[in-house]
Amino acid sequence: xxxxxxxxxxxxxxxxxxxxxxxxxxxxxxxxxxxxxxxxxxxxxxxxxxxxxxxxxxxxxxxxxxxxxxxxxxxxxxxxxxxxxxxxxxxxxxxxxxxxxxxxxxxxxxxxxxxxxxxxxxxxxxxxxxxxxxxxxxxxxxxxxxxxxxxxxxxxxxxxxxxxxxxxxxxxxxxxxxxxxxxxxxxxxxxxxxxxxxxxxxxxxxxxxxxxxxxxxxxxxx
Amino acid sequence: xxxxxxxxxxxxxxxxxxxxxxxxxxxxxxxxxxxxxxxxxxxxxxxxxxxxxxxxxxxxxxxxxxxxxxxxxxxxxxxxxxxxxxxxxxxxxxxxxxxxxxxxxxxxxxxxxxxxxxxxxxxxxxxxxxxxxxxxxxxxxxxxxxxxxxxxxxxxxxxxxxxxxxxxxxxxxxxxxxxxxxxxxxxxxxxxxxxxxxxxxxxxxxxxxxxxxxxxxxxxxxxxxxxxxxxxxxxxxxxxxxxxxxxxxxxxxxxxxxxxxxxxxxxxxxxxxxxxxxxxxxxxxxxxxxxxxxxxxxxxxxxxxxxxxxxxxxxxxxxxxxxxxxxxx
Numbered sequence: 297x298x299x300x301x302x303x304x305x306x307x308x309x310x311x312x313x314x315x316x317x318x319x320x321x322x323x324x325x326x327x328x329x330x331x332x333x334x335x336x337x338x339x340x341x342x343x344x345x346x347x348x349x350x351x352x353x354x355x356x357x358x359x360x361x362x363x364x365x366x367x368x369x370x371x372x373x374x375x376x377x378x379x380x381x382x383x384x385x386x387x388x389x390x391x392x393x394x395x396x397x398x399x400x401x402x403x404x405x406x407x408x409x410x411x412x413x414x415x416x417x418x419x420x421x422x423x424x425x426x427x428x429x430x431x432x433x434x435x436x437x438x439x440x441x442x443x444x445x446x447x448x449x450x451x452x453x454x455x456x457x458x459x460x461x462x463x464x465x466x467x468x469x470x471x472x473x474x475x476x477x478x479x480x481x482x483x484x485x486x487x488x489x490x491x492x493x494x495x496x497x498x499x500x501x502x503x504x505x506x507x508x509x510x511x512x513x514x515x516x517x518x
Numbered sequence: 519x520x521x522x523x524x525x526x527x528x529x530x531x532x533x534x535x536x537x538x539x540x541x542x543x544x545x546x547x548x549x550x551x552x553x554x555x556x557x558x559x560x561x562x563x564x565x566x567x568x569x570x571x572x573x574x575x576x577x578x579x580x581x582x583x584x585x586x587x588x589x590x591x592x593x594x595x596x597x598x599x600x601x602x603x604x605x606x607x608x609x610x611x612x613x614x615x616x617x618x619x620x621x622x623x624x625x626x627x628x629x630x631x632x633x634x635x636x637x638x639x640x641x642x643x644x645x646x647x648x649x650x651x652x653x654x655x656x657x658x659x660x661x662x663x664x665x666x667x668x669x670x671x672x673x674x675x676x677x678x679x680x681x682x683x684x685x686x687x688x689x690x691x692x693x694x695x696x697x698x699x700x701x702x703x704x705x706x707x708x709x710x711x712x713x714x715x716x717x718x719x720x721x722x723x724x725x726x727x728x729x730x731x732x733x734x735x736x737x738x739x740x741x742x743x744x745x746x747x748x749x750x751x752x753x754x755x756x757x758x759x760x761x762x763x764x765x766x767x768x769x770x771x772x773x774x775x776x777x778x779x780x781x782x783x784x785x786x787x788x789x790x791x792x793x794x795x796x797x798x799x800x801x802x803x804x805x806x807x808x809x810x811x812x813x814x815x816x817x818x819x820x821x822x823x824x825x826x827x828x829x830x831x832x833x834x835x836x837x838x839x840x841x842x843x844x845x846x847x
Contacts, residue, residue, distance in 0.1 A: 298713075299712045299713055300711070300712045302715075418716055419715075419716050419719030419720060419723075421719075421828070421831070422831075424801075424802065424827075425824065425827060425828075425831075427823075428820075428823035428824035428827050429715075429824055431820035431821060431823055431824070432709065432711045432820075432821060432824055433711075436816070436817040436818075436820040436821055437817050438815040438816055438817040456703070456815065456817055457703065457817070458700070458703045458706060458817045458818055458820075458821050459703065459706055461706065461709055461711040461712070461821075463706075479703040479704065479706065480702070480703045480704065
């Protein structure tokens with residue numbers, strides 16, 4: 297439960313001290329008078345859960361399928377939080393049944409308090425470490441070549457995939473198609489869907505952070 | 519000016535096939551290029567430059583002893599007084615080779631990962647009495663270089679391991695480390711992630727604590743890096759490739775120049791520059807890290823970013839604390 301557990305101190309404008317008690321299958325989160333229990337079994341594999349804090353209501357707002365919300369808004373996580381004018385205190389991604397957890401502590405709180413685990417000896421990093429951490433847990437890729445076939449019906453993509461450290465199955469998601477990818481070099485042929493972008497991630501996942509603009513690569517400007 | 523000449527014997531074999539070898543985990547058997555030692559061509563590439571030191575890389579130099587002797591003879595002819603060091607995995611060391619090193623005043627750096635040596639799928643020769651005697655026989659400097667990866671990021675335990683080895687050898691040894699570099703998605707399991715990130719952070723804290731206490735391993739591994747950092751901060755001397763490749767002239771023994779010894783081994787002759795990659799433009803350490811390796815693509819770079827960022831984060835913390843106390847000015 298805490299193998300991939302990262303805490304960022306001094307982040308959120310919220311009164312009180314954040315406490316997380318971790319038991320098998322549960323994260324019990326408390327801050328001031330607010331509390332929320334995240335049940336591991338309620339979060340499907342290949343999905344994200346976010347616990348937001350609303351200043352106006354002084355309450356937690358749980359959001360399941362955070363990845364779908366950000367995909368609908370076509371925004372990154374940080375952009376979505378700014379757009380919603382909310383702060384995130386707890387985020388969990390389940391990939392390949394492995395939880396990747398990020399905890400954002402209230403301003404002034406330097407270490408995570410817990411009745412079940414001792415986080416006092418942990419190393420804490422500034423918020424600027426969040427992107428390098430995400431890079432580890434999301435698949436990363438390099439696209440070497442994109443072209444249309446002679447009939448202009450299929451897109452041919454040469455890409456190199458470095459999988460997530462949680463080793464979940466990675467797909468090329470494009471239009472209504474999801475093609476499985478292998479670690480290393482991939483040669484993908486996929487029916488051309490004008491206007492669509494390519495996303496690399498879990499099956500059907502369309503995160504902005506993994507977007508690749510195929511139209512631009514093909515020099516097709518609408 | 520280049521501080522070091524690196525001569526690389528790229529078409530030579532290696533006796534090992536370490537999983538995370540930067541040269542591709544292939545024993546170099548796929549390399550069909552059989553180049554002769556091209557002294558004239560090397561001299562032409564050197565173009566009269568002076569160096570502070572010379573290092574000789576393989577393949578595995580000791581597995582290609584004739585070629586090593588040719589290379590050393592060349593170095594001693596044109597640079598008789600410059601220190602020479604060979605980089606070796608150490609497995610093929612014997613009395614004959616140790617005596618040869620002594621006769622030619624050559625130091626060695628042995629790649630060895632301490633307790634994690636078994637990740638190379640080889641026996642640990644530092645546990646063998648006869649081998650320790652061989653190292654004792656070598657008159658010049660003997661150093662070790664460890665790769666810090668997901669299963670080997672406990673620097674205190676590396677210190678412990680090599681201190682014990684030092685005691686057994688009976689003379690001072692050097693130690694240095696390099697952070698794992700990924701050049702093939704097959705070896706993604708070695709990427710530093712999860713709790714290993716916390717362990718690495720604590721290791722860096724330990725390293726700088728030991729530097730303050732004057733521990734020789736901490737000093738040999740960090741003094742040059744801290745000096746380079748001070749020069750870069752104070753004199754703003756452009757970007758520095760984090761591995762120092764831009765301060766070395768790397769030449770294959772067939773005379774072809776390459777950006778670094780890895781490029782030379784892989785036959786990559788691109789004129790790589792340690793520029794800051796666009797993906798790193800917002801990073802506060804980009805000027806010092808320069809995107810880890812200019813030969814690396816973003817897909818790999820992103821996976822290694824956390825460990826390098828952590829190193830620079832901790833280095834800067836330490837560096838600034840030294841400066842506040844009036845040191846390193």
